[in-house]
Amino acid sequence: MGFSGVDGLDGDRVERRLRTAPDELTPDEARSVAATLLADGAFSEPYCEWLPTWYELALIAPVRYCDWRLRRVAGAVADRASVTATAPRFSRPTDVRIDGAPALSCVAGFRERFLLADSLLHLEWFDHVAEADGIEVPDGLVARTREQSLSFYGGDRDRLSPDVRRFQRHLFADDRWVRRVDEAYDLDSALFGVWERLLRDERRRLGGD
Numbered sequence: 001m002g003f004s005g006v007d008g009l010d011g012d013r014v015e016r017r018l019r020t021a022p023d024e025l026t027p028d029e030a031r032s033v034a035a036t037l038l039a040d041g042a043f044s045e046p047y048c049e050w051l052p053t054w055y056e057l058a059l060i061a062p063v064r065y066c067d068w069r070l071r072r073v074a075g076a077v078a079d080r081a082s083v084t085a086t087a088p089r090f091s092r093p094t095d096v097r098i099d100g101a102p103a104l105s106c107v108a109g110f111r112e113r114f115l116l117a118d119s120l121l122h123l124e125w126f127d128h129v130a131e132a133d134g135i136e137v138p139d140g141l142v143a144r145t146r147e148q149s150l151s152f153y154g155g156d157r158d159r160l161s162p163d164v165r166r167f168q169r170h171l172f173a174d175d176r177w178v179r180r181v182d183e184a185y186d187l188d189s190a191l192f193g194v195w196e197r198l199l200r201d202e203r204r205r206l207g208g209d
Contacts, residue, residue, distance in 0.1 A: 001170060004136040005134045006135055008028070009133055022080065030083050031078070031083045032129075032132050032133050033077050034083065035086070035133075037071075038085055039088055039128050041087065042090060043090060043121060045063050045067065046092050047121055048063060049092050050092075050103075050113055050114075050117035051110065052110060088125065088128035090121050091120055098151060098154040098155040099151055099156055103154060111198060115153050116150075116154045118172065119150070119168060120150060122171045123168075126171060144163075165206055166206075169206040175195075175197075175200035179192075
């Protein structure tokens with residue numbers, strides 16, 4: 001997207017230090033790592049609330065455990081560097097109305113709920129992590145993306161403006177992250193396969209229509 005500040009941190013160097021010498025993380029690097037881990041941990045429980053009840057009930061226990069583990073690691077990273085980091089508060093369906101109606105009233109089925117949740121919560125995740133990384137997102141883009149995406153994925157809007165469409169295409173690129181996690185831990189997870197397919201198909205659709 002060409003945002004200012006994206007080169008402020010060397011991601012490869014941060015990854016190497018986190019793996020081999022976490023005590024050598026600079027304060028800016030530690031703040032970035034801690035904020036990202038906290039956002040990752042806080043992400044999934046609200047996400048589950050956007051999806052069918054069976055999905056939430058099946059995943060809520062492992063989701064809370066992962067959040068606990070990530071918060072512990074984030075706290076240790078932040079303490080070593082004497083920095084502070086916070087987790088974002090992600091939107092839940094009861095917090096949101098779309099075109100004046102309850103957020104989930106116009107979506108049916110797993111795919112529609114999944115895409116609506118991702119279009120909103122991944123935007124909120126990025127906004128939080130970008131601020132921690134010193135990335136300057138243009139004024140109004142996040143608000144405009146939130147408004148248009150909610151109406152597009154859960155309301156009556158038939159298209160996104162070009163900049164919002166491009167932004168969401170990048171946000172939906174998490175299919176690659178899902179695949180890497182599945183492969184790295186040798187999970188061969190059917191659920192991860194569903195996530196990857198839905199994210200990949202939507203990313204491609206936003207790039208091709």
